[in-house]
Amino acid sequence: MRYARIALAAAGIGLGVYGAVLAVTTLAPPQLLGLAVWLAAVVVVHDGVVAPVTSALRARWWRHADGRPVVLTVVAQVGFVTGAVVSLFVLPEIWAQDRGSANPTILVGDYALRLALVWAIIATVVLVTGRIAVRRSRRRPRV
Amino acid sequence: MTDETGRRAFLTGVAVSATALVALTAGQAFDVLAPVNLFAPRVKGQGPQDLPVNRTAAQAGVKTSARDPGWTLRVRGAERTRSYTRDELAAMTPAEAVLPIACVEGWSTSARWRGVRLSDLLDAAGVARGSRIRLESLQQHGPYRATTMPPEYAWDPLTLVALEVNGETLDLDHGYPARIIAPGRPGVLQTKWLASIEELSS
Numbered sequence: 451m452r453y454a455r456i457a458l459a460a461a462g463i464g465l466g467v468y469g470a471v472l473a474v475t476t477l478a479p480p481q482l483l484g485l486a487v488w489l490a491a492v493v494v495v496h497d498g499v500v501a502p503v504t505s506a507l508r509a510r511w512w513r514h515a516d517g518r519p520v521v522l523t524v525v526a527q528v529g530f531v532t533g534a535v536v537s538l539f540v541l542p543e544i545w546a547q548d549r550g551s552a553n554p555t556i557l558v559g560d561y562a563l564r565l566a567l568v569w570a571i572i573a574t575v576v577l578v579t580g581r582i583a584v585r586r587s588r589r590r591p592r593v
Numbered sequence: 594m595t596d597e598t599g600r601r602a603f604l605t606g607v608a609v610s611a612t613a614l615v616a617l618t619a620g621q622a623f624d625v626l627a628p629v630n631l632f633a634p635r636v637k638g639q640g641p642q643d644l645p646v647n648r649t650a651a652q653a654g655v656k657t658s659a660r661d662p663g664w665t666l667r668v669r670g671a672e673r674t675r676s677y678t679r680d681e682l683a684a685m686t687p688a689e690a691v692l693p694i695a696c697v698e699g700w701s702t703s704a705r706w707r708g709v710r711l712s713d714l715l716d717a718a719g720v721a722r723g724s725r726i727r728l729e730s731l732q733q734h735g736p737y738r739a740t741t742m743p744p745e746y747a748w749d750p751l752t753l754v755a756l757e758v759n760g761e762t763l764d765l766d767h768g769y770p771a772r773i774i775a776p777g778r779p780g781v782l783q784t785k786w787l788a789s790i791e792e793l794s795s
Contacts, residue, residue, distance in 0.1 A: 531606040555640035
């Protein structure tokens with residue numbers, strides 16, 4: 451176990467150093483700066499925005515959770531994750547579309563409307579499933 | 594919620610979100626998903642002559658040179674060099690192929706191409722069958738201004754110097770006056786606005 455850990459750590463450090471050497475030798479200084487900004491921004495956005503928001507949502511969700519069927523939580527979580535993943539893909543497209551492109555065959559859809567539609571469908575599925583689950587659990591109270 | 598339920602919910606979330614994203618974007622490359630292509634940057638059949646464009650003539654800076662009535666295609670073999678006007682190419686034995694533009698960006702659309710077999714032009718210039726060839730575009734800049742084609746592609750009977758696509762003269766954005774279309778090559782190597790073909794050492 452100990453040797454496995456040492457080997458894994460050595461491999462990880464080695465790969466990291468190799469990556470750093472590659473980055474420094476193949477990228478121009480402005481690109482390196484962009485890379486550094488991007489890596490820092492990922493941490494800042496995750497720790498500063500994504501984590502607090504999801505923690506707050508989670509706390510609020512569980513505040514009055516007595517008797518709420520588990521399946522409702524599962525469906526809501528899956529719905530939220532799906533919407534979030536699709537949004538991560540689509541929001542940059544909307545931003546790029548707004549900037550405009552010299553090529554008329556790229557980014558041709560009404561992405562904002564479609565994203566809203568997808569969120570509406572997710573919300574409907576969550577609400578309908580939740581209502582069915584609540585009704586069932588009332589009919590057959592949990593022991 | 595128990596750990597077991599949480600684990601299952603997590604795995605379900607990963608599966609559903611990945612499936613949703615693939616289903617709503619892969620239609621830019623796969624016909625079966627084209628009707629639900631809500632979010633891909635490209636749409637099958639969108640563009641001049643029902644075909645998307647990666648780089649337009651304006652972006653490539655060839656709007657003037659590609660329309661030049663004095664354009665000729667130069668084919669240089671080790672033995673001799675031949676030049677063809679567009680009319681001369683059009684008068685040669687025609688060949689057709691249904692081949693996709695398969696872009697490294699992730700979209701793919703098939704089209705019906707018509708033109709001259711590249712091998713016919715190479716043979717006419719006395720290019721040796723084992724030679725690699727170099728294709729050059731009218732573009733002055735850009736990483737794909739010139740490409741090298743190995744002999745197995747160059748002498749493939751489906752590889753064309755295309756003059757028409759989907760029954761019409763090539764649009765300027767699709768490479769007018771002539772472009773390369775070969776099977777199994779990424780879109781960026783299907784040289785548009787073709788200027789010259791040259792034999793390299795084998």
